Amino acid sequence: MFEREVTVLRLGHRPGRDDRMTTHVGLTARALGADRVVLSTDASHSRDTITDITDRFGGPFTVETTDNPKRLVSSFEGTIAHLTMYGLPVQSVEDDLRATTDPLLVVVGAEKVPFDVYDRADFNVAVTNQPHSEVAGLAVFLDRLFDGRELEQEWTDADRRVIPKETGKKVVPTSDAE
């Protein structure tokens, strides 16, 4: 979306059990300014839901899958930020994170994350050192990374658009909204 390419990698996915969380990671990545999410090959249900939302509400946003997420991490050319409650506080690293316009890979774990990822990451980042939610952590991380500019994003190729309202709901076809 912005001058810098931001990819979110969802690491670990147990089909069935993790479907909703993985879908929420992908939709949060899309809504809050990332360009791309990469899911595990067996997260096809989440992939389809995120693709469907992008078709209806617009992009640009890409959903990809991989059967080798560790290779994506090890071969990534750019900066890697791994979100973990054990890392350094987001408020202390966000300036450094914004200091380059290198491509950025944001790694969001589900189950136990292999030590290689901690090691390879340029930043292990904690949105509080408390246990909460990888979706919440990703959301605060992206809002701070983009300094709120992601909230003003324009969407292309949408077939519908929500018109903000004080009370109630208003959704219009995009041809009427422009």
Next chain:
Amino acid sequence: MFEREVTVLRLGHRPGRDDRMTTHVGLTARALGADRVVLSTDASHSRDTITDITDRFGGPFTVETTDNPKRLVSSFEGTIAHLTMYGLPVQSVEDDLRATTDPLLVVVGAEKVPFDVYDRADFNVAVTNQPHSEVAGLAVFLDRLFDGRELEQEWTDADRRVIPKETGKKVVPTSDAE
């Protein structure tokens, strides 16, 4: 946590199917500065998990349940903010939301939210007008409401504490950490 009491109400919960999302709503409320979460009576699994985390990682934080969430909304004495993708942009209402120190009720819906809630809410607030995640919306909302101060929060009565690290994990008993 702060001068103002902030309660998060999780509206709607389907046992089993919503357990993880409801748990994440509660843990996000706790980690990001709310004082209290109110869940549906049948979200006992989520209640237990959030209580357990509070026992281990500290408080103050309260988990309550109700069998009549609509009454909590209709009788609440204070300001009500309802998070919905159909509402007004968070970036345009956050100053108004911070202008008082009234108790604040933040309503986070799951399934379809009754129109009464839109009507009773002082603010229907959208963290983007895009579909994503109630957990992500709550996280960005709280981080902006507290202007990042929630990230510096001190915890009391914890039995363990995470020490932020550049790489790896370090958790110590609180008696050693002080």
